[in-house]
Amino acid sequence: MSEAVYDTKTLKESRAPTFQSLGGKLQAPLLHALDDMGYEFMTPVQQQVLAALPSSSGEFLVQAKTGTGKTIAFLLPALQELLTTKPVPKRQVAILILSPTRELALQIAKECDQLTARLPQPVECHTAIGGTTRASNLSKFMNGNPTVLVATPGRLNDYVGEDKVRAKFANLRTLILDEADRMLDQGFIDDIKRMLKSLPPKSEGWKGMCFSATLPPKVQDVIAHVLNPGYTRLSTIAANELPTVASVPQYAVPIPNIHDTFTTLFALLQRECAANPTNFKTIVFGTTANGVALLYSLFGKLAPTLLPGLKVYQLHSRLSQNIRTRTTEEFKDATSGLMFASDVIGRGMDFPNVGLVVQLGLPADAEQYIHRVGRTARAGNTGRAVILLTTAEAFFLTVNKHLPVDPYPEDVATSAAACRPQVEAALDEVDFNTRAKAYQAFLGFHKTFVKKLRTDNVGLVAMANEYSKAMQCPAPPPLDKKIVGKMGLKGVKGLVYAVAQPQGPSRGSANDTVSKGKRARTSNVTDGVDAKLSSASERNPKRGGTLDREESNHPARRGQGRNRRGRGATEGRMA
Numbered sequence: 001m002s003e004a005v006y007d008t009k010t011l012k013e014s015r016a017p018t019f020q021s022l023g024g025k026l027q028a029p030l031l032h033a034l035d036d037m038g039y040e041f042m043t044p045v046q047q048q049v050l051a052a053l054p055s056s057s058g059e060f061l062v063q064a065k066t067g068t069g070k071t072i073a074f075l076l077p078a079l080q081e082l083l084t085t086k087p088v089p090k091r092q093v094a095i096l097i098l099s100p101t102r103e104l105a106l107q108i109a110k111e112c113d114q115l116t117a118r119l120p121q122p123v124e125c126h127t128a129i130g131g132t133t134r135a136s137n138l139s140k141f142m143n144g145n146p147t148v149l150v151a152t153p154g155r156l157n158d159y160v161g162e163d164k165v166r167a168k169f170a171n172l173r174t175l176i177l178d179e180a181d182r183m184l185d186q187g188f189i190d191d192i193k194r195m196l197k198s199l200p201p202k203s204e205g206w207k208g209m210c211f212s213a214t215l216p217p218k219v220q221d222v223i224a225h226v227l228n229p230g231y232t233r234l235s236t237i238a239a240n241e242l243p244t245v246a247s248v249p250q251y252a253v254p255i256p257n258i259h260d261t262f263t264t265l266f267a268l269l270q271r272e273c274a275a276n277p278t279n280f281k282t283i284v285f286g287t288t289a290n291g292v293a294l295l296y297s298l299f300g301k302l303a304p305t306l307l308p309g310l311k312v313y314q315l316h317s318r319l320s321q322n323i324r325t326r327t328t329e330e331f332k333d334a335t336s337g338l339m340f341a342s343d344v345i346g347r348g349m350d351f352p353n354v355g356l357v358v359q360l361g362l363p364a365d366a367e368q369y370i371h372r373v374g375r376t377a378r379a380g381n382t383g384r385a386v387i388l389l390t391t392a393e394a395f396f397l398t399v400n401k402h403l404p405v406d407p408y409p410e411d412v413a414t415s416a417a418a419c420r421p422q423v424e425a426a427l428d429e430v431d432f433n434t435r436a437k438a439y440q441a442f443l444g445f446h447k448t449f450v451k452k453l454r455t456d457n458v459g460l461v462a463m464a465n466e467y468s469k470a471m472q473c474p475a476p477p478p479l480d481k482k483i484v485g486k487m488g489l490k491g492v493k494g495l496v497y498a499v500a501q502p503q504g505p506s507r508g509s510a511n512d513t514v515s516k517g518k519r520a521r522t523s524n525v526t527d528g529v530d531a532k533l534s535s536a537s538e539r540n541p542k543r544g545g546t547l548d549r550e551e552s553n554h555p556a557r558r559g560q561g562r563n564r565r566g567r568g569a570t571e572g573r574m575a
């Protein structure tokens, strides 16, 4: 199968069929809207899905590379079905789309609004996502005409707990799982099953569609929850191909010692900026929310020396949804910028013209690596990807030999050593509490990898303490005893325990973290497992959380009991 590159020029040259050639098969207002959106030729996945219409089952399991137009490929058949079958009663949801993250849900809703803009009767597309005001959103949903609903599972389950809400799904026509493998993995499957119990039974005729760039075999075990056995399986990826576009060179840079983490990242970014000084638009993925916050703070100080005027952004689950949404929009529109992010934007997000994706530290698995790489080289553009791993973390590349990762072609270590004084001076200026939280997050995150890192708890703490030195902490930041217990590190040599103290000075000293660490403890149990967004907080907003069950597919989350402590209780990895 040929490479799915599909910028307009390539699509034209490859004689890709136009959307307009679907006249008669697709409703005219949808074709007009596609024209308004500037889409002339169909991408391979769009060709395949639309060619299969109307298929015998109308149900699809579709795999196509990252950034190749899957959103349009699922929206079009769902809308076409809506427009050409018996009208759905007013105020009823006809199309339900589930997304693993809030940002992706908002992005899909926007694309849906654009596609329906030319319909004579407006089609309302609502969203139900965490981190937003539940009461006013629910009231809009109940009183409006939400023909399409894009939701994250936690908030949706919260909604459908009420009978009157459940009744709005009685005429459901299509259920779509975007990032289907993520939605059907252990992190979400219970929510999905619970949600399905609130929908009409499949025997009432609604159709399922599952889309993703990655569909590992285990998806087959649970696909029957959403698709009937006769579904159509489509793929634009050949058996020997990877789900990222082949035009992305992928490199690895070794971090010789944890102590070199920040200098190595800085030296890499220096090189990449020097090589691409115009429109340098880059995403750096970190492993935990608090780790990302630290990078943001550090590079806020260093960025002016990388490129004059380079704007630094951060996106992770510890920010309010308002800020997350605003930052997402800003970075979408930006021609350049340096974004530090967790996996809240690891899948599905479309930030035009990102030329470089950097991953600092371990991805949870090969799928997560692939989706992060897929944030570049979208819509036929080119891009590069670099992963930075310590010697202990390098097992990731050995285990995943199928990933096309080459050694970075230039020497980064020498420049890393040269920039040490500059980086250390900037780290000194980072708020101590930010560093203390990043330390705790590092421990929580790497705890789940102890075996793979070929170490034990003592070795893990030694690694974390090296990391604290890399952050220029005078001593390992103190940790709350309860948190240490929850991380399963009680009594491990090398940890410093916080002394309970009601209040402390504002910044700069180890004592500072004693009190702040204490105060922070409820928000941070295993911040190293950042990922787990407490859908509890969505079900019951009174718990005060703003997290979503989005982010990562981190092994730490798998099989983990749901933490109900609200915001960030099990944060850590993901977001």
Ligand SMILES: Nc1ncnc2c1ncn2[C@@H]1O[C@H](COP(=O)(O)OP(=O)(O)OP(=O)(O)O)[C@@H](O)[C@H]1O
Residues within 6 Å of the ligand: 006, 007, 008, 038, 039, 040, 041, 042, 043, 046, 064, 065, 066, 067, 068, 069, 070, 071, 072, 212, 213, 347, 348, 349, 350, 374, 378, 379
């Ligand atoms: N037919 C088309 N012609 C040109 N551009 C398109 C076309 N269809 C989609 N695009 C653009 O391609 C980009 C990627 O689309 P989309 O986000 O749907 O990809 P995806 O396959 O869902 O990616 P991911 O696997 O990362 O979720 C978007 O900017 C979208 O506007």
